[in-house]
Amino acid sequence: MEVQIHYELAALTFMLAATLVFFRQRHLRVYRSSLFFWLMALGVVTAVCDVFCGITDLKQIPFTAGIVAHTLLFIASLVYSIVYSMYAMELLHRLDYIRDRKVLWCIPFVIGIILIMTTPFTGVLYTYDEQGMYHRGVGFYSIALITLLYVMVPWILMRRVSFVPQKTKRWIIAIPVAVVTARILQYVFFPRYLFAYAVNSVVLFCCYLFLQNSDYYMDEVTGFFKMHGFEETVREKMVYKEECSVLILRIINYNAMTEMYEDSKLTAIQAAMAELMQRECGDQDFYHIAASTFAIILPNEKETKVVHQRLVDVMPKIWTIDGEEIVHEYCFYAVNIQDSCDTVEELLQRIAYARSDHPGYHTPGTLIPLTHDAVKPAEEKQMVAELVEQAVINDSIEIYFQPIYSLEKGRVTSLEVLSRLKDRDKNFINPEFFIHVAEENRDIIPLGEQIYRKACIFATQNHIFEMGIDDININLSPVQCCYEELAQDLIRIAGEYGIPMTRMHLEITESGIMDKEEIRETLETLRSSGAKIALDDFGTGYSNVGSIVSLPVDYVKIDKSLVWSYGRGENKYLDQLVPMIHAEGKRIISEGIETQEHIDIFKRLKGDFLQGYFYSKPLPEREFLQYLRETNGINV
Numbered sequence: 001m002e003v004q005i006h007y008e009l010a011a012l013t014f015m016l017a018a019t020l021v022f023f024r025q026r027h028l029r030v031y032r033s034s035l036f037f038w039l040m041a042l043g044v045v046t047a048v049c050d051v052f053c054g055i056t057d058l059k060q061i062p063f064t065a066g067i068v069a070h071t072l073l074f075i076a077s078l079v080y081s082i083v084y085s086m087y088a089m090e091l092l093h094r095l096d097y098i099r100d101r102k103v104l105w106c107i108p109f110v111i112g113i114i115l116i117m118t119t120p121f122t123g124v125l126y127t128y129d130e131q132g133m134y135h136r137g138v139g140f141y142s143i144a145l146i147t148l149l150y151v152m153v154p155w156i157l158m159r160r161v162s163f164v165p166q167k168t169k170r171w172i173i174a175i176p177v178a179v180v181t182a183r184i185l186q187y188v189f190f191p192r193y194l195f196a197y198a199v200n201s202v203v204l205f206c207c208y209l210f211l212q213n214s215d216y217y218m219d220e221v222t223g224f225f226k227m228h229g230f231e232e233t234v235r236e237k238m239v240y241k242e243e244c245s246v247l248i249l250r251i252i253n254y255n256a257m258t259e260m261y262e263d264s265k266l267t268a269i270q271a272a273m274a275e276l277m278q279r280e281c282g283d284q285d286f287y288h289i290a291a292s293t294f295a296i297i298l299p300n301e302k303e304t305k306v307v308h309q310r311l312v313d314v315m316p317k318i319w320t321i322d323g324e325e326i327v328h329e330y331c332f333y334a335v336n337i338q339d340s341c342d343t344v345e346e347l348l349q350r351i352a353y354a355r356s357d358h359p360g361y362h363t364p365g366t367l368i369p370l371t372h373d374a375v376k377p378a379e380e381k382q383m384v385a386e387l388v389e390q391a392v393i394n395d396s397i398e399i400y401f402q403p404i405y406s407l408e409k410g411r412v413t414s415l416e417v418l419s420r421l422k423d424r425d426k427n428f429i430n431p432e433f434f435i436h437v438a439e440e441n442r443d444i445i446p447l448g449e450q451i452y453r454k455a456c457i458f459a460t461q462n463h464i465f466e467m468g469i470d471d472i473n474i475n476l477s478p479v480q481c482c483y484e485e486l487a488q489d490l491i492r493i494a495g496e497y498g499i500p501m502t503r504m505h506l507e508i509t510e511s512g513i514m515d516k517e518e519i520r521e522t523l524e525t526l527r528s529s530g531a532k533i534a535l536d537d538f539g540t541g542y543s544n545v546g547s548i549v550s551l552p553v554d555y556v557k558i559d560k561s562l563v564w565s566y567g568r569g570e571n572k573y574l575d576q577l578v579p580m581i582h583a584e585g586k587r588i589i590s591e592g593i594e595t596q597e598h599i600d601i602f603k604r605l606k607g608d609f610l611q612g613y614f615y616s617k618p619l620p621e622r623e624f625l626q627y628l629r630e631t632n633g634i635n636v
Helices: 006-024 031-058 063-091 095-099 102-122 142-158 166-188 196-212 227-239 254-260 263-281 301-314 344-355 372-394 431-440 444-462 486-496 510-515 517-528 545-550 560-567 573-583 596-604 621-632
Strands: 126-128 134-136 245-251 285-290 293-298 318-321 324-327 330-336 367-369 398-406 411-420 471-475 504-509 532-538 555-558 587-590
Touching: 006 031, 006 196, 031 063, 031 196, 063 095, 063 102, 063 126, 063 142, 063 166, 095 102, 102 142, 142 166, 166 196, 227 285, 227 293, 227 344, 245 254, 245 301, 245 344, 254 263, 263 285, 263 293, 263 301, 263 318, 263 324, 293 301, 301 330, 301 367, 330 344, 344 372, 372 431, 372 444, 398 444, 398 621, 411 431, 411 444, 411 621, 431 444, 444 471, 444 486, 444 621, 471 532, 486 504, 486 517, 504 517, 517 532, 555 573, 560 573, 560 596, 573 587, 587 596
Parallel strands: 330 367, 411 471, 471 504, 504 532, 532 555, 555 587
Antiparallel strands: 126 134, 245 293, 245 330, 285 293, 318 324, 398 411
């Protein structure tokens, strides 16, 4: 019976060409690249052996030739399964599992080799009859079971690995499933056709296209690997605890350059920088991880310092492109992966910090260590920014209320609305900090509207104006006040809940009012609607008594630091300040009232309103309502 080997021969030619092409390409310097090469090479060897064995199965050939062919096929198949398993384990970043269990890992392989090498004497796997015809032995499928055992190991470990993409996991399963299925079909239904390893070749080529294609990682401008390749490389080194150091080179103020120069000129400089780095720094792992940022993976900190100094010496400060001079400044950062970072994500956060324009930390030419302490503020800021964004999306900002006591009426007549945000451990974040982050990210406009609306809902649902409350004090950010539609939005929202704007007291710091004319215009619009404006934190450093005259405010809130220092006898500032403010027709709210002495001071100075922990700390809704009923004598 004639054996059809055309499929295997075609696959053999194809795999041989693909293996040579893969060998000639540049690849990431990671274990999986070399393992995939050996997987392809073994695919070629196994296909060759399969062709010869297919012929020996169905034709009379010399006894010795048949034994050699089948011995090589069994060994090649066994080694192929082991290399596949190691490749799959590397895709999962679990080669350490093999290293920690070397003896256990080798036992099935040794058993398989013993079975293969003793078969000519025992006939366990196959035999040849007197006519030289091949027959399977009683233990023929034992090698298949051993290969299946190696294949199953990464499948089992796959469930414990969360950071590997599902696409990668699917390919780990697809390769052996396709080959085993093809083998079964060949043995059972098509014994005259050899095509199992042709299927294997197709699957390996698809695996190359989707998992190993270096074009996916390559930056066309510089010829360096991109951020994806950098992540893959450092993840492997961190998982296997290999010592290395990362040197980051960043072009300062690159974003500003993109607005001044043509993109083609900037990319030409990037390509020239890449060529210069390769020429001056030798055979290193270079990465172009962002338009303004390069990374070099080096063996240790000593080598990092050497390469840094070399780049400082040779990197031009002025590039001339098409006759135009473009000035460049560079900052350098170093990260020792094993000593400084626990995860790849932490490393990427530090690199993101290096790529951002934080003033005062990007010193040109100096090698700056990206230690945890150095980037901790940036990491905290990023965490808070994410929480603020979530609060905006989920409408989850919390509001607390602090009572304001009227000396004239002898009761609580107003309240200040204070926003609260919790971190992932349910601890409160400093309000000044998260408000500042919200301002920088432009989340303050939707966040401020959310706070304002929740205050209106609270007032309406709980009928607080029937409980002795005359006014609601809400803080405004200067960034909010630059928004042209702010006044109209606040007036509209209050109207939705039937609250007159005369009930609204809006607080803003003096620096916010003084800085921009559009802020003053917004506040004037709000005042014309009936709202009252309060100057917040007076006495914290910006304050100028003379400027109060010109500011569009109705109330002045004296900061607690001024109240406390006056109470300690450190200044007599309030003796002149309070009468001056009253003379301008403005009323005073005193913050930081914590003792009876503070109250007596403002009674003597004829203050208007008091706010502080003497009366109450900021309270959540239910506790504040209970406090208000008890303090103002409201019967439920």
